[in-house]
Structures are given as C-alpha cells and as structure tokens.
Amino acid sequence: MDMKVLGVVGSNRKNGNSYLLLEGMLRNFSSIETKIIQIAELEIKPCEVCFERCAANPFECVINDDFQKLFTELKTADGIIFACPFYFYVPSKFQAFLERISGLDYFTLERHGEGNNPLVGKPCLLVTVSASGSSFNAFQILHHLQEFALMLQMKTVNLRFWPFIGLSAKTGGIESGAVLKETETLKQAREAVSLLIKKIEGGSARL
Ligand SMILES: Cc1cc2nc3c(=O)[nH]c(=O)nc-3n(C[C@H](O)[C@H](O)[C@H](O)COP(=O)(O)O)c2cc1C
Numbered sequence: 001m002d003m004k005v006l007g008v009v010g011s012n013r014k015n016g017n018s019y020l021l022l023e024g025m026l027r028n029f030s031s032i033e034t035k036i037i038q039i040a041e042l043e044i045k046p047c048e049v050c051f052e053r054c055a056a057n058p059f060e061c062v063i064n065d066d067f068q069k070l071f072t073e074l075k076t077a078d079g080i081i082f083a084c085p086f087y088f089y090v091p092s093k094f095q096a097f098l099e100r101i102s103g104l105d106y107f108t109l110e111r112h113g114e115g116n117n118p119l120v121g122k123p124c125l126l127v128t129v130s131a132s133g134s135s136f137n138a139f140q141i142l143h144h145l146q147e148f149a150l151m152l153q154m155k156t157v158n159l160r161f162w163p164f165i166g167l168s169a170k171t172g173g174i175e176s177g178a179v180l181k182e183t184e185t186l187k188q189a190r191e192a193v194s195l196l197i198k199k200i201e202g203g204s205a206r207l
Pocket residue numbers: 011012013016017018019085086087088129130131132133134137171173174175176
C-alpha cells in the first residue's frame with residue numbers, strides 16, 4: 001500500500017501560500033498518498049490547562065472541537081509536513097494546536113508513563129513560509145516547530161541546504177499565489193519531500 005503523507009497548513013488564511021506550496025510540492029509523487037489539512041478550516045480552541053481532566057485517557061482532550069480529528073490524522077500518517085507561515089510570530093490557531101498536543105503529551109506521560117505517544121519516531125518535515133524567506137523569519141518559526149517535534153519525539157528531516165533544520169519557503173509577496181512564481185522555492189520544496197519519503201522508507205536521508 002502507498003505510504004501516506006499528511007500536510008498540515010498552519011495558516012489562518014484558507015488556500016494561501018502555505019497551502020499552495022504544499023499542494024505544489026506534493027504533486028506527482030506517485031509512490032505516496034497525500035492529504036492536506038488546513039488549520040483555517042478547523043475549530044481549534046486554546047488549551048484550558050485543565051490539570052485534573054487533561055489526558056485522563058492517554059492523548060485524549062476533553063475540549064469538544066476538531067483537535068481529536070486532526071490528531072487521528074497525524075497518528076495514521078506515515079510522514080507529516082508542518083507548514084507554518086510567519087505572521088506576527090506563529091498564527092494563533094496553529095499555536096493553539098501546538099499547545100493542546102504538548103499539554104496532552106505532558107500529562108499523558110505524567111499519568112500513564114512511557115509508551116503511549118503514537119507520534120514517537122514519526123518522520124516529519126518542518127516548513128516555514130514568509131514573504132522574505134530570511135533568517136529572522138525562518139529561525140523563529142523553524143526553531144519553534146523543531147522544539148515541538150523534539151518534545152513529541154518525532155524524527156525531523158534535515159536538508160542539505162540552508163536553513164538545514166527545515167525548509168524556509170520564500171513567497172516573494174503577501175498575495176495568495178505569490179509562492180507559485182518562486183521556482184527555486186518549489187524546487188527545494190520537492191527535494192525536501194523526496195528526503196521525507198526516503199526517511200519514511202528508512203533510506204539514506206540525513207537522520
Ligand atoms: C500580518 C502579517 C505579517 C507578516 N509579516 C511578515 C514578516 O515580518 N516578514 C515576512 O517575510 N513576511 C511577512 N508576512 C508575509 C507572510 O508570511 C506571507 O504572506 C505568507 O504568504 C503567509 O502565508 P499564507 O499565505 O499561507 O497565509 C506577513 C503576513 C501577514 C498577513
């Protein structure tokens with residue numbers, strides 16, 4: 001069966017550059033089944049830090065919204081791409097998702113011990129999207145995503161080009177569709193997907 005790669009778009013703007021980039025970078029890889037989820041289309045409420053009720057069952061959140069649906073998709077994917085644009089730092093709904101999953105990880109570990117995290121070892125590719133693609137923007141988001149991936153014990157894909165810990169996608173502009181004119185961005189993005197696939201296959205991608 002084909003391996004499944006899930007793209008999670010962190011933007012609050014539906015069908016923006018982060019989505020278009022993911023759509024373009026995942027196209028025409030015949031060996032993979034792909035799915036893209038846009039945070040913009042989901043209801044993700046902030047974490048309520050409900051110490052008593054959090055993760056009473058491993059990785060189960062009591063807040064009633066789309067979080068659990070998204071978490072189920074993360075669990076069943078063979079590899080994940082997190083694409084997060086640079087606004088003023090991280091888009092708030094995507095940050096709420098990171099907050100929720102981090103809380104569940106922490107309290108699951110406290111209450112139920114090791115061995116309950118279904119994301120351990122899951123290959124993932126970190127992508128940030130900004131108009132400039134510059135280091136100021138890239139590192140704020142990529143380091144944030146990297147810390148999240150490390151906490152959840154996922155395996156991130158390293159690249160052979162700057163900024164190495166993930167992809168910094170330059171859109172060259174703010175309008176939706178700007179990224180599609182950036183041929184170098186798309187080329188690098190597709191190379192990054194190839195490395196993710198190799199990592200899923202347990203091949204020679206840089207570990
Ligand atoms: C409120 C806001 C602030 C932004 N700040 C920056 C910035 O400081 N540097 C930069 O390079 N791009 C900045 N951008 C550009 C976005 O990163 C770019 O438009 C990207 O396409 C947004 O992703 P999206 O289209 O998926 O929503 C900003 C965009 C918005 C809407």
